[in-house]
Amino acid sequence: MLASLAALMAAGAASQAQHTFTTWDCPPAQGIGTCVQGIEGTNVVGYLWDTNLAVHGFLYNGSTWTRLDDPLAGPGNTQGTWAHGISGGNIVGEYVDTNGGNYGFLYNGSTWTRLNDPLADPSAAAGGFQGTAALAVDGTNIVGTYVDSTGKVHAFLYNGTAYTTLDPPWAGSGAGFGWSGAFGISGTNIVGGAASAGGSDIGFLYNGSTYTKYSDPLGVRGTDLHAISGAAMAGTYVDASGNDHGFVCVIGAPPPYPILDDPLAGAAGTYPDGISGNTISGSYYDRSGHIHGFLATPTKLPLTVTRSGTSLTVSWPYPSMGWSLQQSPDLSTTNWTSIGGVSTDGTNNFITPILTPGNAFFRLNHQ
Numbered sequence: 001m002l003a004s005l006a007a008l009m010a011a012g013a014a015s016q017a018q019h020t021f022t023t024w025d026c027p028p029a030q031g032i033g034t035c036v037q038g039i040e041g042t043n044v045v046g047y048l049w050d051t052n053l054a055v056h057g058f059l060y061n062g063s064t065w066t067r068l069d070d071p072l073a074g075p076g077n078t079q080g081t082w083a084h085g086i087s088g089g090n091i092v093g094e095y096v097d098t099n100g101g102n103y104g105f106l107y108n109g110s111t112w113t114r115l116n117d118p119l120a121d122p123s124a125a126a127g128g129f130q131g132t133a134a135l136a137v138d139g140t141n142i143v144g145t146y147v148d149s150t151g152k153v154h155a156f157l158y159n160g161t162a163y164t165t166l167d168p169p170w171a172g173s174g175a176g177f178g179w180s181g182a183f184g185i186s187g188t189n190i191v192g193g194a195a196s197a198g199g200s201d202i203g204f205l206y207n208g209s210t211y212t213k214y215s216d217p218l219g220v221r222g223t224d225l226h227a228i229s230g231a232a233m234a235g236t237y238v239d240a241s242g243n244d245h246g247f248v249c250v251i252g253a254p255p256p257y258p259i260l261d262d263p264l265a266g267a268a269g270t271y272p273d274g275i276s277g278n279t280i281s282g283s284y285y286d287r288s289g290h291i292h293g294f295l296a297t298p299t300k301l302p303l304t305v306t307r308s309g310t311s312l313t314v315s316w317p318y319p320s321m322g323w324s325l326q327q328s329p330d331l332s333t334t335n336w337t338s339i340g341g342v343s344t345d346g347t348n349n350f351i352t353p354i355l356t357p358g359n360a361f362f363r364l365n366h367q
Helices: none
Strands: 019-022 034-040 043-049 055-059 066-070 080-087 090-096 102-107 114-116 132-138 141-147 153-158 162-166 180-184 189-195 202-206 211-214 223-229 230-237 244-250 268-276 279-285 291-298 303-306 311-317 324-329 348-351 362-364
Touching: 034 055, 055 090, 090 141, 102 141, 114 202, 189 230, 230 268, 268 348
Parallel strands: 034 080, 034 268, 034 291, 055 080, 080 132, 102 132, 132 180, 153 180, 180 223, 202 223, 223 268, 244 268
Antiparallel strands: 019 291, 034 043, 034 279, 043 055, 043 080, 055 066, 080 090, 090 102, 090 132, 102 114, 132 141, 141 153, 141 180, 153 162, 180 189, 189 202, 189 223, 202 211, 223 230, 230 244, 268 279, 279 291, 303 311, 311 348, 324 362
16 A cells, blocks of 8 residues: 655745745834845844945844944945845955945954955945945855956955956956846855846856856846855846846756745835745835845645556645655654655656655655
């Protein structure tokens, strides 16, 4: 006799209907609002605007908000500190000083270290994507963007010793002729976006030797990848109406990608920027134009078991976001084994396991 169990587990499939969104607004935030960026476990980093529209970074550990102001940052309008990424207690971001210079930083909890790509234009004006911006960190590796003396924006990797420019081959050259940016890193994998001359953004995954394009067909005005953790990735695309949408996917999966839109977001959209386990961090613009941080956690999703003769198909919503399928002949906690060879059709993950006489139970387990 063949018996099967379809267990309900908190798997990491991602779409608006499959996630619970929690708004995170830093209490001192005023004016424009709060922007949540990187996440690691219970620690979240980001930035906020004060009443004078100066920017301050923050760290939230699940109970306490800590303000992060680089000592070289200016206190004025359009100046301040932006915290973007966190890994192992190290926080990276960027700051604008009183002269309008834009520099990256690494903060280890006690010491602030300036990060400045040697190819960055030292006279770059203050503002987004000017000078050097450190956007994500994993161990000792940091990725981000810099602007050269021609005004071209480049992606970079800094390994603690040397800076390496990471421009996909389709990125244009020269001011106004394309750009590239590295926004997330996990191990040897780096994600970001790049545009050719006169073209829309195309997301990329770089594994140390090869650039792979990620472009959602609904993103007719562009697609960017913002975050990666293991095989799970998240980003944003812009539709034909100019509206921004968040999405999630896993490495190698085909588009279209499951949408991740905060239900409170207006047309300005949802921007996922960090992944930790099966939790996604980011920000959204509400219908009044104010920005809010969010955390998105997956709702419980079913495993579906379909039998046809002696063949059994097990499926669950795509993507799995750090969860794997396991099988056991009984419900003992010591007899579960992982099953490989999972396929996807862009809507569901599925597998047809090899069965033997007796019982077969299945569950999703977090890796």
